[in-house]
Each structure stands twice: as C-alpha cells, then as structure tokens.
Amino acid sequence: MKTKPPIPKIRNKEVTRKKILDTAFWLFYSNSFNSISFDHITKATRLTKGALYHYFSTKNELGYAVIDEVLKPITIQRWITPLEKFDNALEGILNSISTNMVKSPKNHIALGCPLNNLIQEVSNTDPIFRKKLSEVLELWTTGIEFHLKRSKKLGYIHQSVDTKCLAKFIVLSQEGAYGMSKGYNSSDAFKIFHRSLKQYFKTIAGNG
Amino acid sequence: MKTKPPIPKIRNKEVTRKKILDTAFWLFYSNSFNSISFDHITKATRLTKGALYHYFSTKNELGYAVIDEVLKPITIQRWITPLEKFDNALEGILNSISTNMVKSPKNHIALGCPLNNLIQEVSNTDPIFRKKLSEVLELWTTGIEFHLKRSKKLGYIHQSVDTKCLAKFIVLSQEGAYGMSKGYNSSDAFKIFHRSLKQYFKTIAGNG
Numbered sequence: 001m002k003t004k005p006p007i008p009k010i011r012n013k014e015v016t017r018k019k020i021l022d023t024a025f026w027l028f029y030s031n032s033f034n035s036i037s038f039d040h041i042t043k044a045t046r047l048t049k050g051a052l053y054h055y056f057s058t059k060n061e062l063g064y065a066v067i068d069e070v071l072k073p074i075t076i077q078r079w080i081t082p083l084e085k086f087d088n089a090l091e092g093i094l095n096s097i098s099t100n101m102v103k104s105p106k107n108h109i110a111l112g113c114p115l116n117n118l119i120q121e122v123s124n125t126d127p128i129f130r131k132k133l134s135e136v137l138e139l140w141t142t143g144i145e146f147h148l149k150r151s152k153k154l155g156y157i158h159q160s161v162d163t164k165c166l167a168k169f170i171v172l173s174q175e176g177a178y179g180m181s182k183g184y185n186s187s188d189a190f191k192i193f194h195r196s197l198k199q200y201f202k203t204i205a206g207n208g
Numbered sequence: 209m210k211t212k213p214p215i216p217k218i219r220n221k222e223v224t225r226k227k228i229l230d231t232a233f234w235l236f237y238s239n240s241f242n243s244i245s246f247d248h249i250t251k252a253t254r255l256t257k258g259a260l261y262h263y264f265s266t267k268n269e270l271g272y273a274v275i276d277e278v279l280k281p282i283t284i285q286r287w288i289t290p291l292e293k294f295d296n297a298l299e300g301i302l303n304s305i306s307t308n309m310v311k312s313p314k315n316h317i318a319l320g321c322p323l324n325n326l327i328q329e330v331s332n333t334d335p336i337f338r339k340k341l342s343e344v345l346e347l348w349t350t351g352i353e354f355h356l357k358r359s360k361k362l363g364y365i366h367q368s369v370d371t372k373c374l375a376k377f378i379v380l381s382q383e384g385a386y387g388m389s390k391g392y393n394s395s396d397a398f399k400i401f402h403r404s405l406k407q408y409f410k411t412i413a414g415n416g
Contacts, residue, residue: 032329034242110331110332111332112328116328116387117328119387119390119391120320120324120325120328120329120387120390121240121328121329123318123390123391123393124318124319124390130391130393133391134391134392137388137391137392165400165403165404166404168388168396168397168400169381169400169401169404171384171388172381172384172385172387172388172397172400172401173377173380173381173384174384175384175387175388176379176380176381176382176383176384176385176387177380177384179324179327179328179380179383179384179387180345180376180379180380180383182327182328182331182332183327183331183338183341183342183345184342184345185331185338188376189376189380192373192376192377192380193377193380195373196373196374196377200408200411203408203411
C-alpha cells in the first residue's frame with residue numbers, strides 16, 4: 001500500500017484552510033456575516049460539512065480566523081506597505097486613497113469596507129469579535145502613524161503635528177467615506193474625501 | 209350607546225402611531241433592524257399584533273416610516289437647528305460634536321449612530337431603504353452647507369472654501385468617528401475627531 005509523505009498532506013490542509021478563509025471572507029463581505037451559513041460555505045468551496053467542521057467548529061470561530069488571517073494581512077497590504085515607497089507619507093496616503101477608494105470597481109462601492117461592515121454588524125454581539133476588530137483598527141492606525149513619524153523626521157510634516165492623533169483621524173474619516181459611499185452607492189464621497197484630505201495635508205506640511 | 213367624538217380618535221391614532229415609531233426606532237438602534245421582529249415591538253408597546261398590522265403591514269414599511277418620521281427630525285434637531293444660534297457655524301459644529309458625541313452617555317457609545325447603523329445594515333438589501341437613507345444624509349449635509357455658506361458670507365470662513373465639499377467631509381468624518389467609537393467601545397475617537405476638526409477649521413477660517 002502506497003502512503004503519501006506527510007509534508008504534502010500538511011500543505012494540502014493549509015491550502016484547504018486558506019480556501020475556506022478566502023471564500024468565507026468574500027461571502028461575509030459581499031453579503032453579511034449573519035446571512036451566511038456553513039451551508040453557503042460548503043457549497044462555494046465544494047467541501048463536505050464534515051470537512052468544514054474539521055477546520056472550524058463554529059461560525060464565530062471561522063469569523064475570528066477570517067479577521068486574523070485575511071482581514072489583517074489585507075489591511076497591511078492595502079494601506080501600510082505601499083507607504084514604504086514614499087518619503088512623504090501624506091503623499092503615499094493620498095495615493096492609496098486614490099488607488100483603493102476613488103478607483104475602486106463600481107460593483108464594490110455598495111459593499112463598503114470589510115472591516116467597517118464587520119464592526120457595525122458583530123462588534124456588539126461578541127467580545128472576542130470586538131477585541132479582534134479593534135486589533136485591526138489598531139494595526140492600521142499604528143502602521144499609518146509609523147510612516148507619519150518617519151516623514152515628520154524627514155521634514156515633510158510640520159513639527160507641531162501629533163502623528164498619533166493624525167493617524168486616527170485619517171483612518172476614522174476613511175471609514176466614514178466608505179460608509180457614506182455605501183449609503184449613496186456612489187464614489188462621490190471618495191472623491192470629496194480625497195480632495196478634503198489633500199487640502200488638509202497642505203496645511204500641516206513641513207518644509208521637507 | 210355612547211360614541212366617542214371623532215377628533216380624539218384621530219389624536220389617539222396619532223399617539224399610538226408615534227409610540228410604535230419611537231419604540232421601533234429604539235429597538236432597531238439598540239439591537240439591529242434584522243434582529244427585531246413584530247413580536248418584540250408588540251411586547252414593548254403592549255399592542256396586539258393585529259393593532260400593529262393596522263398601522264404597518266410589513267417590517268420594511270415600519271422601517272421606512274422610522275427613517276422619515278423619527279430619524280429625519282432627530283438629525284435636524286441634533287445637528288442642524290443648534291447651528292442657528294452661531295454666527296460662526298464652524299464653532300457651532302464643534303459645539304454639537306462636543307455635546308452629542310464627546311459627552312454622549314457611556315452606554316450609547318457602543319451603539320454607534322442610528323443612521324450609520326441602518327446604512328450598513330439595510331441599504332444594500334432594498335432600494336427604498338437606500339433612497340430613504342441617502343435622503344437623510346442629503347438633508348444633513350445640505351443643512352450643514354446652508355449654515356457654512358451663511359458664515360462664509362459673514363467672513364468666518366475663508367472665501368476659497370467649497371462649502372458643499374466641506375459639509376460632506378464633516379458628515380462623512382463624523383460617521384467615521386461613530387464607527388470607530390463603536391469598534392473600540394470608547395469615546396477616544398470622538399475626542400480625536402473633535403480635536404482634529406478644530407485644528408482643520410483653524411486653517412480654513414476667515415477674518416470674521
């Protein structure tokens with residue numbers, strides 16, 4: 001009898017787990033967390049319910065893993081890593097807003113921001129959800145703050161600016177722009193947000 | 209047989225209708241639209257299900273009336289009317305944010321903003337909800353814009369400022385602050401929002 005070597009087996013498990021997480025992330029995002037059941041996920045992944053339960057014993061457990069293993073890396077990849085290329089983080093932030101928000105596909109506008117949606121939907125229902133979602137907000141704001149500090153040292157941001165406060169203001173107004181665009185199903189709020197932030201950034205710029 | 213005069217009857221109907229709307233508003237706000245059924249509303253109002261159906265034949269119909277008859281007046285009363293007392297609307301807006309957000313009761317912080325919650329929850333599920341909710345956003349932003357224009361004429365806001373764009377930016381960042389405070393269950397985001405907006409307003413002030 002031929003037995004498979006253990007390494008590919010582990011690899012397969014990782015691949016299946018990642019497939020479940022990515023599928024669940026998309027289904028939660030494009031519908032809502034509450035409206036998606038394990039049945040929807042087994043149908044979309046073509047796994048049996050038994051196989052799915054092997055990885056996640058409850059939907060909340062799956063939700064936690066989606067936050068930690070999909071939402072966190074996406075947040076870093078979309079909003080933090082691109083700033084590494086910019087000496088002036090303010091320029092980088094405007095660039096990310098333009099790429100990720102103003103130019104977002106038309107069919108994504110009504111979906112809003114996956115983090116904002118989950119906060120609105122589940123943060124009051126379960127303390128673990130609140131903890132995990134506030135960790136993503138924290139990761140996002142501290143990432144932005146890190147790059148603002150760097151640019152302040154380089155003279156691109158005025159020395160009087162409190163970078164921690166500025167980072168939080170950027171993230172909260174960004175989430176607000178997502179909410180408003182969702183409400184109107186229009187990218188107008190993204191354009192207004194970009195324009196207003198650009199004007200604001202001019203007033204706090206250093207002489208870099 | 210004694211018959212009641214028609215006028216009080218109409219009055220009673222109005223009182224009952226208002227009681228249903230106010231109760232439904234609070235239940236939707238403190239829980240969610242989807243989690244509240246007609247059973248919850250009859251229990252809280254002590255009406256029979258038949259009486260409730262007499263006023264609203266579906267939960268969506270009740271939801272529409274809550275938006276038009278409760279959410280719209282509350283928005284005007286909390287965010288627009290208080291600005292009438294201020295020559296400088298920027299000062300009035302900061303004052304409203306301080307009163308309505310920074311000093312909001314501790315048990316309200318995790319509930320967020322009733323408009324923002326409804327947008328996140330139902331605007332994608334039904335086009336009438338989206339239309340009605342975007343009307344509230346529109347009412348809010350045009351109200352703010354009206355007062356900004358007035359203050360600009362009086363010289364409190366710099367002539368280069370686009371008041372329409374500024375009004376939308378204020379509302380969207382306000383909704384973002386509500387979302388973030390809900391995520392953290394903390395009023396920190398309100399304080400940061402107030403502080404950041406105050407700093408921003410200084411840079412766009414006129415010589416009023």
